[in-house]
Amino acid sequence: MINRASQLFLPTLRDDPADAEATSHKLLVRGGFVRQVSAGLWTFLPLGWRVHRKVERIIREEMDAIGSQEMFAPVLTPAELWEKTGRHGIPELFKLKDRSGRDFILPLSHEETFTFHAAELQSYKQLPQLWYHMQTKDRDEPRPSGGLIRVREFIMKDSYSFDIDEAGLDKSFELNREAYVRIFERCGVETFAVQAESGIMGGNESRDFLAPSGSGGNTLVTCENGDYAADLEIAHGVPRAPDFPPPLDAPxxxxxxxxxxxxxxxxxxxxxxxxxxxxxxxxxxxxxxxxxxxxxxxxxxxxxxxxxxxxxxxxxxxxxxxxxxxxxxxxxxxxxxxxxxxxxxxxxxxxxxxxxxxxxxxxxxxxxxxxxxxxxxDLRVPKEGDRCPNCGGALQFQTAIEVGHIFKLGTKYSEPLGARVLDEDGNERPIVMGSYGIGPGRIMAAAVEQHHDENGIIWPRELAPYDAHVVALPGAEAIAEQAAEVLSAAGYDVLLDDRDARAGEKFADADLIGCPIRITAGKKSLEDGKVDFKDRATGEESRLDVADLGKEQ
RNA sequence: CGGGACGUAGCUCAGCCUGGUUAGAGCGCUGCGUUUGGGACGCAGAGGCCGACAGUUCGAAUCUGUCCGUCCCGACCA
The missing domain is CATH 3.90.960.10 (YbaK/aminoacyl-tRNA synthetase-associated domain)
Structure with a gap:
């Protein structure tokens, strides 16, 4: 597949946007991937949407691989469902009415809706079930920030598991945890799975996937020896011993x-x-x-x-x-x-x-x-200089983006919403649930935070908007076209920069946009009928025959 | 919700303190020409309700008030 830069809506910018602080925010805006509509509300432009869809694809593949079934639930949700579970009072919840005055909400996750459907399950024989969808979530965030890091509306993949008992839940939870590890690995995003605070989801146990980055809303605490990782909010640290004065017999x-x-x-x-x-x-x-x-x-x-x-x-x-x-x-x-x-x-x-x-x-x-x-x-906030509770090693602190969060919910939702099945003994039992969320937009932001240099983004291979960026310089348009065709035939998605622009401008945009490889056709390479190859990550360059493109890179 | 900063061209910003005719720069954009392997150059152009409203004043981008918006810190946070 070939897209031509001359026809794409790809508004790259030379300057950092004035209101951006986070690296991912600056680069995603400058690279023409996203644009802000209002605080915390973002449009994904063609390139940004391509990346988003690549993340979605990876998630779908890994979800399908563990037998999770994709479905699609509405955003607009009757308020009654949330009144039943007691979540209607959450301040972050967007609330609205229809014309006849009936109350609705815009959900920040879909536990209620999925549990509503799970109420249709009748027997333990139908369990376990694993369902997911990718849908828009809305949250009336008090303070959106950091570009895609904290937003008011975003797409989330959320899954729900339904089991007859705790043991089943443990299995479903583990299955999802492993799938999440594979997803982040494929996305090229380094994450730490840590014990976390359950927040407004409630439930018994939860695990947070934190991606270290230059910006973000969480602080990840890790041990230098790799045997400890936790979110600062629940982390334990061992502080230095005090220097006590001589003891007294009484105060x-x-x-x-x-x-x-x-x-x-x-x-x-x-x-x-x-x-x-x-x-x-x-x-x-x-x-x-x-x-x-x-x-x-x-x-x-x-x-x-x-x-x-x-x-x-x-x-x-x-x-x-x-x-x-x-x-x-x-x-x-x-x-x-x-x-x-x-x-x-x-x-x-x-x-x-x-x-x-x-x-x-x-x-x-x-x-x-x-x-x-x-x-x-344990009541204290760990701090710089603390030692690891496991091995005494030095604790390290870094800001991180929460890219996924998985919960053991138990019966918190199935009880109030009446999702019950009959067990082997004919007794009615509430379904034991888990929920599993992951944010493609945050994965994009984390990928950029973790993979960039002073010239722009260096996309992990599976996330790049295009596999190859072909730069056509004056006089070599034909060979550039040919290179794009060869790559496309080899299964590459190609961005062909056929704009009437200077070489420097095209190279700068290519670095900014960050596709894994760049192919340049110009006067220099034309002399011997070849093209120039450049690896975005390593900067390594070589001259290749067009016919060899798409074979080894 | 508390604290701070900002709002002038598509983008990045100057001008405001010390009010005065037609509001500026760089980049970007349009046309013509020269250029063409790391963001070229010349000439000619287009582009603004100076965030909104109300006040002060002969006169407001500039002073005052209110509101709105955006960002940052904190509180908050699947």
């Missing part, structure tokens, strides 16, 4: 006028920040106050606290704090506090400085067990 009160920060406290007492504790009171949805306690040099991970508390929490207001502690923020601590104390693991051993629950006073030598009781969990 000692010390006046700390006007000292409300850890830095000031540590400086005033000449003590290691890591030997202090930080009290962060939170209020549960039922109004009770719990105290989250982390080491002075650490930050609290709200998501971990949320999981530990098992209820909605928010930072307490100053009034609530005074009510519960009898002191101002800045002088709070666990000693004497009547509510629950949830402390980070790092505070288990040693004596720490803590607030005295008396404004402008702190306590030295506070020790858990002796001076207060607490429940110990």
């Amino acid at each position: 000692e009160e010390i006046e700390t006028p006007g000292v409300t920060t850890i830095e000031a406290l540590a400086a005033l007492l000449s003590v290691d920040e890591a030997a202090t504790s930080k009290a962060m009171p939170h209020t549960k949805s039922d109004g009770t106050v719990v105290l989250a306690l982390v080491r002075g040099d650490d930050r609290l991970e709200e998501a971990k606290l949320l999981a530990a508390v098992g209820a909605d929490v928010r930072p307490s207001t100053e009034d609530e704090i005074r009510g519960a502690f009898g002191a101002d923020p800045g002088s709070l601590g666990p000693v004497g506090f009547k509510g629950e104390v949830i402390a980070d693991e790092t505070l288990r051993d040693g004596q720490f400085v803590a607030g005295a629950n008396r404004t402008d006073w702190h306590l030295k030598g506070v020790e858990q067990g002796r001076d207060f009781e607490a429940r110990f969990v």
Whole structure:
């Protein structure tokens, strides 16, 4: 197949767009792959759509290979379905009405719709089932950003598995996990499958596929020895040991006028920040106050606290704090506090400085067990310098794009939507479900983030908009045509640059667009009746006979 | 939702602080000519409701207010 640049809508740009920050955003816009319509809303131009479809094709092949069945569900969805599962209140959900006032939503995933269809299943004999579709999703993102990285409307491949029990789900989950690994491999995108937060999907277990990149909404934590990978939100790190002062037999009160920060406290007492504790009171949805306690040099991970508390929490207001502690923020601590104390693991051993629950006073030598009781969990945000929880190796942090996310949902959707089947014993049981999402647009962005140089994109072979970019220079149009024909006959998709433009311009566009190989026909190669070959990734060049094209490259 | 920045030609930007007749540059675009292996050159052109509205003023791209839009940081986030 041959496309001619002279007839394509391929608006390449010389300058970076002013509103772009992420590399993939800049290059996809400059290369004429995508254009923004509004914040988080993008049109895929002809080349961008070709790449998108190549990603889709890979996904389809791998889904079909594990026996997943493709179908197609509507975007517009009656609100009742989402009311039944309790997801109607999600703030990101676009809501609308039809002319008679009936409520609809634009879904951000299709659990409800697919479970609605699964309700038609009747017997365990019909299970397992694995269904998928590729469909538009809408999310009223508070802050779209990074080009294709975070958008308000996008196409997602989402799959749903239906099993009779947990063991079946485990199998379906594993099947999909393996398929995902193959998909990312074929797309040339390096990913890490990590334990992740389940977010608004709910469910028991989930695994996130994170692609390291220059930009992105997630932080990937990995061990230098390769035995640990996690999303920062749930990652564990082992921090350095504190430099403790000599222990005390009992806590000692010390006046700390006007000292409300850890830095000031540590400086005033000449003590290691890591030997202090930080009290962060939170209020549960039922109004009770719990105290989250982390080491002075650490930050609290709200998501971990949320999981530990098992209820909605928010930072307490100053009034609530005074009510519960009898002191101002800045002088709070666990000693004497009547509510629950949830402390980070790092505070288990040693004596720490803590607030005295008396404004402008702190306590030295506070020790858990002796001076207060607490429940110990991991609450801190890992940071640079932490060691691996498995092997003690150095942890590394890098920004990443979440390109896929798979969940064990259990019966979270099948129960409320009445998707039940009869088991072998004739008992009605809710179907055990999993869901598996992947974003082709994000895969494109991640591929560009991972494969580019100062001149443009270097597409992985399976994603490139064309397999070969043939550049026709003046006087060599005929041989360029011939080269394109030969490549096309060999099964290559070819972009033939037949525009009336200067050589430099064509080369610059070819580098920017990033097809794996470039074939140039011009005066130089014409002398011996050949064409010039250039590998986009390596820069390697050679002169070839037209007849040999498409054979070895 | 909190903080910040920006909005002038298709793109990237100057002009605004210190208001003054016809609003500029580079790139891109059209025509003609010369050029032609890494974004050429000359000549001639087209292209703007200066984000919107309201105010101040004899006069507003420029000052004030409100709104809208876009981006960045945070909150949030399949």
